[in-house]
Amino acid sequence: MARIKNEELTIPLLSEVTCPHCWEVFSPQDVLFISDHNNLLGDARLGEDARLRFLPTRFNRRCQPLDPIGHVSHDMACPNCHLLLPKQMIENKCRFLSILGAPASGKSYFLGSMIWQTRKVLLRDFGYSFTDAHPQFNKVVISYEDALFLNPKRDQRLPVGELIPKTQFTGNLLFNEINQDGRPVRLPQPFLFEYRVPDPAGKTRTRLMCLYDNAGESFLAGSEDASAFETTRHLANSSALFFVFDPLQDARFADALEEVAPGASRFGLPFPVQHRQEIILREASVRIRRFLSMRNDEKHKNPLVVVVGKYDVWWKLFPEAKNLDWLRNSRAKTNDSPDPQATPGVNLSAINRLSANLRTLLFRLCPDMVGTAEFFAEQVIFLPVSALGFACKEHSERGGDPNLVRPRDIDPFQVELPLIWYLTRSRTKSTDSDEEQED
Ligand SMILES: Nc1nc2c(ncn2[C@@H]2O[C@H](COP(=O)(O)OP(=O)(O)OP(=O)(O)O)[C@@H](O)[C@H]2O)c(=O)[nH]1
Ligand SMILES: [Mg+2]
Ligand SMILES: [Zn+2]
Structure with missing residues (x-):
């Protein structure tokens, strides 16, 4: 499974992140992404109307994660509760x-x-x-x-x-x-x-x-x-x-x-x-x-x-x-x-x-x-x-x-x-x- 490595990132990540919703501690590399696409809906934690959460396996040349139908995703989610995780959370204490x-x-x-x-x-x-x-x-x-x-x-x-x-x-x-x-x-x-x-x-x-x-x-x-x-x-x-x-x-x-x-x-x-x-x-x-x-x-x-x-x-x-x-x-x-x-x-x-x-x-x-x-x-x-x-x-x-x-x-x-x-x-x-x- 292709994960982004820390050295490939221009902004250094924290070694671990605490979710502000559920307080689970995890590595930034386990962060899920949220599909931007209206047709990709359904999540086990958040219900059928929530946008799809996924662990990215494909990235474009700018290291941006792609959802299962190839669209770039921007928003991140906690791997435990699946709620929105602002990007700053993985970069700053x-x-x-x-x-x-x-x-x-x-x-x-x-x-x-x-x-x-x-x-x-x-x-x-x-x-x-x-x-x-x-x-x-x-x-x-x-x-x-x-x-x-x-x-x-x-x-x-x-x-x-x-x-x-x-x-x-x-x-x-x-x-x-x-x-x-x-x-x-x-x-x-x-x-x-x-x-x-x-x-x-x-x-x-x-x-x-x-x-x-x-x-x-x-x-x-x-x-x-x-x-x-x-x-x-x-x-x-x-x-x-x-x-x-x-x-x-x-x-x-x-x-x-x-x-x-x-x-x-x-x-x-x-x-x-x-x-x-x-x-x-x-x-x-x-x-x-x-x-x-x-x-x-x-x-x-x-x-x-x-x-x-x-x-x-x-x-x-x-x-x-x-x-x-x-x-x-x-x-x-x-x-x-x-x-x-x-x-x-x-x-x-x-x-x-x-x-x-x-x-x-x-x-x-x-x-x-x-x-x-x-x-x-x-x-x-x-x-x-x-x-x-x-x-x-x-x-x-x-x-x-x-x-x-x-x-x-x-x-x-x-x-x-x-x-x-x-x-x-x-x-x-x-x-x-x-x-x-x-x-
Ligand atoms: N005189 C004065 N009254 C205050 C002050 N701060 C709050 N109050 C009063 O105290 C009441 C309760 O304040 P809240 O902030 O709603 O109390 P809370 O602790 O959030 O209460 P819950 O939401 O029920 O847990 C308010 O309705 C105000 O009338 C203050 O600085 N001075
Ligand atoms: Mg109150
Ligand atoms: Zn969480």
Whole structure:
């Protein structure tokens, strides 16, 4: 069987690839191609209307694969799940990041707001370009960004909770269904981004980043989501976990907030929800240990970021975080700074101090959550963010309804910090240890 050899390719391939849909690890030479031809339909995994998947045995002179009737094929598919695999996946390293948390903790708002801000801030402040890796993959997250920042009704006051719909654990926008051994399996839609990192030698490295948006219910033990185990398997492949903790769902935290800001704890929750969030984190850690065959007392090596969301509501309990400018070591700043070689990113020791202070607050109010996080991961970092910023607060201070927001006023607060922290940390770590650069 004729396979393309690595030395025949102008672009070097990775030695192994992880599928962003099913997380199967395989060699790029096993990648399937998808026929471009309308008459070649039918696939064992994806049904009779899907285009034919095939392992190419014939190529034209430009090394392009030919389908069984001799047409050139362009798109690739995973050899296991047969779902579309963007070409960059076989050429560039991909980092998986998982967002987890209770229902209504703010995961989808955080994701949409973080991606919007990251697109802007990474290029402007840090010189990284950050874009969609494939037009078909990111439709849902783009719809979140549109709802928050490009809303056609951006000048009207809209109910805060209705901008982004609750994430469902069924439906076809967030899932792809495949047939595995005669059984339907739902796999979550990956969101794929490509970012280019300038290195000191003036070369550029391209990396991919993959994220998912799960419904909070999929993280609950004994979940009503029948595919919960499969749809959250990305947790085990993640380079970092972002646990979105909603302090307003914790009665002890809400009581403390009531003392410093009477009435505030009712904001930010469109309906009364309360989930024991440390139980969700523990369930995630059980799944990860099982997937990775880790010992029960073994700590996870990858960092866990506890993203303490809705800071706009509870900021009075932690006012020191409101002025965070000093955290950034941006390109703009380093150009004027006495040390032009200073690597753009965030000031890691300043972040560690901020995290330690927030940990102290959380440890006082909800020690079980802090304990669960630290029992699970070697490195835990606590960061305050707000996907919406202070728009609702300012409106309510002027006597308006705190549950209404004018999308035009949304101005996220440090929502990109977890991602920038992760990128800065990976970069610093790989430089320190002289390993191959990670980010
Ligand atoms: N005040 C405030 N409220 C927020 C913020 N982010 C989210 N919310 C509120 O929290 C609610 C839940 O947010 P979602 O992002 O839908 O929560 P989720 O974790 O994705 O929930 P599921 O999809 O059910 O798992 C939203 O309806 C908003 O009203 C924020 O930064 N500030
Ligand atoms: Mg959601
Ligand atoms: Zn796959």
